[in-house]
Amino acid sequence: MPFKRYVEIGRVAQINYGKEYGRLVVIVDVIDQNRALVDAPDMVRSQVNFKRLSLTDIKIDIKRVPKKKDLIQAMDAADVKNRWEKSSWGRKLIVQKRRASLNDFDRFKIMLAKIKRADVVRQELAKLKKSAS
Amino acid sequence: MKTILSSETMNIPDGVSIKVHAKVIEVEGPRGKLVRDFKHLNLDFQLITDENGKRKLKIDAWFGSRKTSAAIRTALSHVENLITGVTKGYRYKMRFVYAHFPINASITNNNRSIEIRNFLGEKKVRKVDMLNGVSVVRSDKVKDELVLDGNDIELVSRSCALINQKCHVKNKDIRKFLDGIYVSEKGTMLEE
Numbered sequence: 001m002p003f004k005r006y007v008e009i010g011r012v013a014q015i016n017y018g019k020e021y022g023r024l025v026v027i028v029d030v031i032d033q034n035r036a037l038v039d040a041p042d043m044v045r046s047q048v049n050f051k052r053l054s055l056t057d058i059k060i061d062i063k064r065v066p067k068k069k070d071l072i073q074a075m076d077a078a079d080v081k082n083r084w085e086k087s088s089w090g091r092k093l094i095v096q097k098r099r100a101s102l103n104d105f106d107r108f109k110i111m112l113a114k115i116k117r118a119d120v121v122r123q124e125l126a127k128l129k130k131s132a133s
Numbered sequence: 134m135k136t137i138l139s140s141e142t143m144n145i146p147d148g149v150s151i152k153v154h155a156k157v158i159e160v161e162g163p164r165g166k167l168v169r170d171f172k173h174l175n176l177d178f179q180l181i182t183d184e185n186g187k188r189k190l191k192i193d194a195w196f197g198s199r200k201t202s203a204a205i206r207t208a209l210s211h212v213e214n215l216i217t218g219v220t221k222g223y224r225y226k227m228r229f230v231y232a233h234f235p236i237n238a239s240i241t242n243n244n245r246s247i248e249i250r251n252f253l254g255e256k257k258v259r260k261v262d263m264l265n266g267v268s269v270v271r272s273d274k275v276k277d278e279l280v281l282d283g284n285d286i287e288l289v290s291r292s293c294a295l296i297n298q299k300c301h302v303k304n305k306d307i308r309k310f311l312d313g314i315y316v317s318e319k320g321t322m323l324e325e
Contacts, residue, residue: 002179002193033135033196 005055007036012058012080015048022093024056024084026075028065037065041072058083139202140193142181143209149216151190153178158212162219165266165284169215174204218284222322225293229277231312236300238279244268247279252300253312259299264288269296279314282322290319 011027029037039045060078084090149162156171177193192205229236237250247269249259267288272278283289293316302310
Protein backbone atom coordinates (compact mmCIF):
# COMPACT_ATOMS: atom_id res chain seq x y z
CA MET A 1 0.00 0.00 0.00
CA PRO A 2 2.74 2.57 0.65
CA PHE A 3 4.23 4.31 -2.34
CA LYS A 4 7.03 2.48 -4.16
CA ARG A 5 7.85 4.80 -7.06
CA TYR A 6 9.16 8.11 -5.78
CA VAL A 7 9.89 11.33 -7.61
CA GLU A 8 13.67 11.53 -7.34
CA ILE A 9 16.61 12.56 -9.44
CA GLY A 10 17.14 9.75 -11.91
CA ARG A 11 13.54 8.46 -11.94
CA VAL A 12 12.44 7.53 -15.47
CA ALA A 13 8.95 8.74 -16.27
CA GLN A 14 6.63 8.85 -19.24
CA ILE A 15 4.94 12.05 -20.34
CA ASN A 16 1.21 11.38 -20.48
CA TYR A 17 -0.19 14.69 -21.72
CA GLY A 18 0.71 17.33 -24.21
CA LYS A 19 2.93 17.68 -27.22
CA GLU A 20 5.52 15.18 -25.95
CA TYR A 21 2.92 12.47 -25.22
CA GLY A 22 4.46 9.02 -24.77
CA ARG A 23 8.07 10.10 -24.47
CA LEU A 24 10.31 8.54 -21.84
CA VAL A 25 12.20 11.15 -19.85
CA VAL A 26 14.48 11.25 -16.82
CA ILE A 27 13.83 13.60 -13.90
CA VAL A 28 17.06 15.54 -13.46
CA ASP A 29 15.91 18.18 -10.96
CA VAL A 30 12.89 19.27 -8.98
CA ILE A 31 11.97 22.91 -9.49
CA ASP A 32 9.23 23.32 -6.91
CA GLN A 33 6.27 21.45 -5.51
CA ASN A 34 4.65 21.01 -8.91
CA ARG A 35 7.36 21.04 -11.58
CA ALA A 36 10.39 19.01 -12.50
CA LEU A 37 13.23 19.54 -14.89
CA VAL A 38 13.31 16.58 -17.25
CA ASP A 39 15.75 15.50 -19.88
CA ALA A 40 16.02 12.82 -22.54
CA PRO A 41 18.82 11.97 -24.98
CA ASP A 42 16.97 13.40 -27.98
CA MET A 43 15.25 16.47 -26.56
CA VAL A 44 16.08 19.82 -25.07
CA ARG A 45 16.07 19.87 -21.28
CA SER A 46 12.75 21.41 -20.22
CA GLN A 47 10.36 21.82 -17.31
CA VAL A 48 7.27 19.69 -16.99
CA ASN A 49 4.46 19.55 -14.43
CA PHE A 50 4.33 16.41 -12.28
CA LYS A 51 0.74 15.93 -13.30
CA ARG A 52 1.96 15.29 -16.85
CA LEU A 53 4.31 12.52 -15.74
CA SER A 54 3.66 8.85 -15.04
CA LEU A 55 6.49 7.34 -13.00
CA THR A 56 8.02 4.02 -14.02
CA ASP A 57 9.91 1.42 -12.02
CA ILE A 58 13.20 2.35 -13.65
CA LYS A 59 15.71 4.59 -11.87
CA ILE A 60 19.16 5.54 -13.06
CA ASP A 61 22.16 6.78 -11.12
CA ILE A 62 22.91 10.41 -11.95
CA LYS A 63 23.90 13.58 -10.15
CA ARG A 64 21.62 16.64 -10.15
CA VAL A 65 21.35 18.09 -13.70
CA PRO A 66 24.04 16.08 -15.48
CA LYS A 67 25.51 17.04 -18.83
CA LYS A 68 23.86 15.43 -21.84
CA LYS A 69 26.89 13.18 -22.34
CA ASP A 70 26.77 11.92 -18.73
CA LEU A 71 23.02 11.39 -18.96
CA ILE A 72 23.36 9.23 -22.08
CA GLN A 73 26.20 7.30 -20.41
CA ALA A 74 24.10 6.63 -17.30
CA MET A 75 21.09 5.57 -19.36
CA ASP A 76 23.24 3.08 -21.26
CA ALA A 77 24.77 1.76 -18.04
CA ALA A 78 21.31 1.13 -16.56
CA ASP A 79 20.10 -0.27 -19.92
CA VAL A 80 16.91 1.77 -19.78
CA LYS A 81 15.78 1.04 -23.34
CA ASN A 82 15.86 -2.75 -23.00
CA ARG A 83 14.37 -2.78 -19.51
CA TRP A 84 11.54 -0.60 -20.77
CA GLU A 85 10.81 -2.75 -23.78
CA LYS A 86 10.87 -5.93 -21.69
CA SER A 87 8.64 -4.55 -18.94
CA SER A 88 4.93 -5.34 -19.19
CA TRP A 89 4.08 -1.64 -19.55
CA GLY A 90 6.54 -1.27 -22.43
CA ARG A 91 5.32 -4.44 -24.14
CA LYS A 92 1.70 -3.28 -23.93
CA LEU A 93 2.68 -0.01 -25.60
CA ILE A 94 4.37 -1.84 -28.45
CA VAL A 95 1.26 -3.96 -29.01
CA GLN A 96 -0.97 -0.86 -28.92
CA LYS A 97 1.22 0.86 -31.50
CA ARG A 98 1.14 -2.18 -33.75
CA ARG A 99 -2.64 -2.41 -33.52
CA ALA A 100 -3.03 1.28 -34.31
CA SER A 101 -0.87 1.01 -37.42
CA LEU A 102 -2.75 -1.91 -39.02
CA ASN A 103 -4.28 -1.58 -42.46
CA ASP A 104 -7.52 -3.23 -43.50
CA PHE A 105 -5.83 -6.30 -44.92
CA ASP A 106 -3.98 -6.86 -41.61
CA ARG A 107 -7.24 -6.57 -39.71
CA PHE A 108 -8.78 -9.14 -42.01
CA LYS A 109 -5.89 -11.51 -41.35
CA ILE A 110 -6.28 -10.98 -37.60
CA MET A 111 -10.00 -11.74 -37.82
CA LEU A 112 -9.27 -15.06 -39.49
CA ALA A 113 -6.59 -15.89 -36.93
CA LYS A 114 -8.96 -15.11 -34.03
CA ILE A 115 -11.65 -17.35 -35.51
CA LYS A 116 -9.14 -20.15 -35.92
CA ARG A 117 -7.90 -19.78 -32.33
CA ALA A 118 -11.46 -19.70 -30.93
CA ASP A 119 -12.18 -22.85 -32.89
CA VAL A 120 -9.29 -24.74 -31.31
CA VAL A 121 -10.25 -23.51 -27.82
CA ARG A 122 -13.87 -24.55 -28.29
CA GLN A 123 -12.91 -28.04 -29.44
CA GLU A 124 -10.67 -28.54 -26.39
CA LEU A 125 -13.45 -27.25 -24.13
CA ALA A 126 -15.92 -29.70 -25.67
CA LYS A 127 -13.48 -32.55 -25.05
CA LEU A 128 -13.07 -31.50 -21.38
CA LYS A 129 -16.81 -31.19 -20.89
CA LYS A 130 -17.34 -34.64 -22.36
CA SER A 131 -14.74 -36.22 -20.09
CA ALA A 132 -16.15 -34.43 -17.02
CA SER A 133 -19.80 -35.39 -17.53
CA MET B 134 2.24 25.57 3.04
CA LYS B 135 2.25 21.86 2.20
CA THR B 136 4.83 19.69 3.89
CA ILE B 137 6.02 17.10 1.39
CA LEU B 138 6.11 14.23 3.86
CA SER B 139 5.45 14.10 7.57
CA SER B 140 5.42 10.78 9.32
CA GLU B 141 5.60 9.24 12.77
CA THR B 142 6.01 5.74 14.05
CA MET B 143 5.04 3.98 17.23
CA ASN B 144 6.16 0.73 18.82
CA ILE B 145 3.76 -2.15 19.02
CA PRO B 146 4.26 -4.19 22.20
CA ASP B 147 4.35 -7.99 22.13
CA GLY B 148 1.13 -9.69 23.03
CA VAL B 149 -1.08 -7.65 20.74
CA SER B 150 -1.75 -8.43 17.11
CA ILE B 151 -2.57 -5.52 14.85
CA LYS B 152 -4.16 -5.71 11.42
CA VAL B 153 -4.19 -2.68 9.17
CA HIS B 154 -6.28 -2.75 6.02
CA ALA B 155 -7.69 0.25 4.17
CA LYS B 156 -7.46 2.62 7.14
CA VAL B 157 -9.30 0.20 9.43
CA ILE B 158 -7.20 -0.81 12.42
CA GLU B 159 -8.01 -4.02 14.25
CA VAL B 160 -6.23 -4.67 17.54
CA GLU B 161 -6.47 -8.00 19.32
CA GLY B 162 -5.08 -8.77 22.74
CA PRO B 163 -5.67 -10.69 25.96
CA ARG B 164 -8.82 -8.71 26.84
CA GLY B 165 -10.50 -8.96 23.45
CA LYS B 166 -10.64 -7.20 20.13
CA LEU B 167 -11.16 -3.55 19.19
CA VAL B 168 -11.71 -2.11 15.74
CA ARG B 169 -11.37 1.54 14.74
CA ASP B 170 -12.05 3.12 11.40
CA PHE B 171 -9.83 6.03 10.30
CA LYS B 172 -11.39 6.53 6.88
CA HIS B 173 -12.11 10.19 7.62
CA LEU B 174 -8.38 10.94 7.76
CA ASN B 175 -6.15 11.27 4.72
CA LEU B 176 -3.23 9.29 6.06
CA ASP B 177 -1.25 6.20 5.07
CA PHE B 178 -1.09 3.52 7.73
CA GLN B 179 1.49 0.78 7.41
CA LEU B 180 3.04 -1.87 9.63
CA ILE B 181 6.81 -2.11 9.34
CA THR B 182 9.61 -3.95 11.13
CA ASP B 183 12.69 -1.87 11.79
CA GLU B 184 16.36 -2.93 11.98
CA ASN B 185 16.08 -4.50 15.41
CA GLY B 186 13.17 -6.62 14.29
CA LYS B 187 10.62 -4.73 16.37
CA ARG B 188 7.18 -4.18 14.91
CA LYS B 189 6.10 -0.60 14.41
CA LEU B 190 3.09 1.27 13.06
CA LYS B 191 4.05 4.06 10.68
CA ILE B 192 1.71 6.84 9.63
CA ASP B 193 2.54 9.08 6.63
CA ALA B 194 0.96 12.29 5.45
CA TRP B 195 1.98 13.31 1.93
CA PHE B 196 1.62 17.02 1.05
CA GLY B 197 -0.27 17.71 4.23
CA SER B 198 -1.47 21.00 5.57
CA ARG B 199 -0.83 21.88 9.19
CA LYS B 200 -4.03 20.20 10.25
CA THR B 201 -3.38 16.88 8.52
CA SER B 202 0.17 16.77 9.91
CA ALA B 203 -1.36 17.31 13.35
CA ALA B 204 -3.78 14.44 12.75
CA ILE B 205 -0.86 11.99 12.53
CA ARG B 206 -0.08 12.15 16.21
CA THR B 207 -3.75 11.99 17.24
CA ALA B 208 -4.24 8.87 15.12
CA LEU B 209 -1.24 7.33 16.88
CA SER B 210 -2.73 8.24 20.25
CA HIS B 211 -6.01 6.62 19.31
CA VAL B 212 -4.17 3.43 18.34
CA GLU B 213 -2.23 3.57 21.62
CA ASN B 214 -5.55 3.77 23.48
CA LEU B 215 -6.80 0.76 21.54
CA ILE B 216 -3.69 -1.17 22.55
CA THR B 217 -3.93 -0.34 26.27
CA GLY B 218 -7.65 -1.04 26.16
CA VAL B 219 -7.01 -4.47 24.81
CA THR B 220 -4.13 -5.24 27.19
CA LYS B 221 -4.95 -3.38 30.39
CA GLY B 222 -8.55 -2.24 29.97
CA TYR B 223 -9.96 1.02 31.23
CA ARG B 224 -11.38 1.66 34.72
CA TYR B 225 -13.04 4.99 35.39
CA LYS B 226 -14.22 5.80 38.92
CA MET B 227 -17.01 8.24 39.72
CA ARG B 228 -18.04 9.63 43.09
CA PHE B 229 -21.44 10.77 44.28
CA VAL B 230 -21.39 14.31 45.63
CA TYR B 231 -24.39 15.51 47.64
CA ALA B 232 -25.04 18.03 50.38
CA HIS B 233 -28.29 16.86 51.94
CA PHE B 234 -30.14 14.24 49.85
CA PRO B 235 -28.16 10.97 49.57
CA ILE B 236 -27.98 9.79 45.97
CA ASN B 237 -29.50 6.33 45.78
CA ALA B 238 -28.08 4.28 42.90
CA SER B 239 -28.97 0.70 42.01
CA ILE B 240 -27.25 -1.36 39.34
CA THR B 241 -29.64 -3.32 37.15
CA ASN B 242 -29.52 -5.49 34.06
CA ASN B 243 -26.44 -7.48 35.18
CA ASN B 244 -24.10 -4.49 35.53
CA ARG B 245 -25.19 -2.86 32.31
CA SER B 246 -27.41 -0.04 33.54
CA ILE B 247 -27.81 2.18 36.56
CA GLU B 248 -30.89 3.77 38.18
CA ILE B 249 -30.44 6.96 40.17
CA ARG B 250 -33.05 8.02 42.71
CA ASN B 251 -33.40 10.86 45.21
CA PHE B 252 -30.99 13.15 43.40
CA LEU B 253 -31.61 16.50 45.15
CA GLY B 254 -34.75 14.95 46.67
CA GLU B 255 -36.43 14.75 43.25
CA LYS B 256 -39.05 12.10 42.59
CA LYS B 257 -37.74 11.54 39.07
CA VAL B 258 -35.86 8.27 38.55
CA ARG B 259 -32.93 8.60 36.16
CA LYS B 260 -31.98 5.49 34.22
CA VAL B 261 -28.73 5.28 32.24
CA ASP B 262 -27.83 2.36 30.00
CA MET B 263 -24.14 1.69 29.61
CA LEU B 264 -22.75 1.48 26.10
CA ASN B 265 -21.56 -1.71 24.46
CA GLY B 266 -18.89 -3.57 26.44
CA VAL B 267 -18.98 -1.26 29.49
CA SER B 268 -19.94 -2.58 32.90
CA VAL B 269 -20.79 -0.52 35.97
CA VAL B 270 -20.44 -1.67 39.55
CA ARG B 271 -20.98 -0.01 42.90
CA SER B 272 -17.65 -0.02 44.68
CA ASP B 273 -17.91 -2.04 47.92
CA LYS B 274 -14.96 -0.69 49.86
CA VAL B 275 -15.46 3.01 49.13
CA LYS B 276 -18.67 4.83 50.00
CA ASP B 277 -20.65 6.38 47.14
CA GLU B 278 -18.38 5.29 44.33
CA LEU B 279 -19.08 3.82 40.91
CA VAL B 280 -16.54 1.87 38.91
CA LEU B 281 -16.94 1.62 35.14
CA ASP B 282 -14.92 -1.00 33.30
CA GLY B 283 -14.43 -1.58 29.62
CA ASN B 284 -11.99 -2.09 26.78
CA ASP B 285 -12.79 0.86 24.57
CA ILE B 286 -11.81 4.21 26.12
CA GLU B 287 -14.34 6.07 23.96
CA LEU B 288 -17.24 3.96 25.21
CA VAL B 289 -16.17 3.99 28.87
CA SER B 290 -15.63 7.73 29.01
CA ARG B 291 -18.85 8.38 27.11
CA SER B 292 -20.80 6.21 29.60
CA CYS B 293 -19.31 8.28 32.42
CA ALA B 294 -20.39 11.43 30.61
CA LEU B 295 -23.92 10.08 30.21
CA ILE B 296 -24.18 9.41 33.95
CA ASN B 297 -22.70 12.81 34.78
CA GLN B 298 -25.04 14.67 32.42
CA LYS B 299 -28.14 12.91 33.74
CA CYS B 300 -27.38 14.46 37.16
CA HIS B 301 -27.09 18.12 36.22
CA VAL B 302 -28.80 20.64 38.54
CA LYS B 303 -31.44 22.82 36.85
CA ASN B 304 -32.71 26.32 37.72
CA LYS B 305 -30.33 26.74 40.60
CA ASP B 306 -27.02 28.46 41.29
CA ILE B 307 -24.60 25.71 40.34
CA ARG B 308 -21.84 27.34 42.39
CA LYS B 309 -23.87 26.54 45.47
CA PHE B 310 -25.69 23.34 44.49
CA LEU B 311 -22.66 21.21 43.73
CA ASP B 312 -24.52 17.88 43.75
CA GLY B 313 -23.82 15.37 41.06
CA ILE B 314 -21.85 12.31 40.03
CA TYR B 315 -18.35 13.28 38.98
CA VAL B 316 -15.47 11.36 37.42
CA SER B 317 -12.83 11.06 40.12
CA GLU B 318 -10.25 8.80 38.54
CA LYS B 319 -9.32 7.67 35.03
CA GLY B 320 -7.11 4.62 35.00
CA THR B 321 -6.63 1.10 33.79
CA MET B 322 -7.94 -2.15 35.20
CA LEU B 323 -4.47 -3.61 35.72
CA GLU B 324 -2.90 -1.84 38.68
CA GLU B 325 0.93 -1.90 38.66
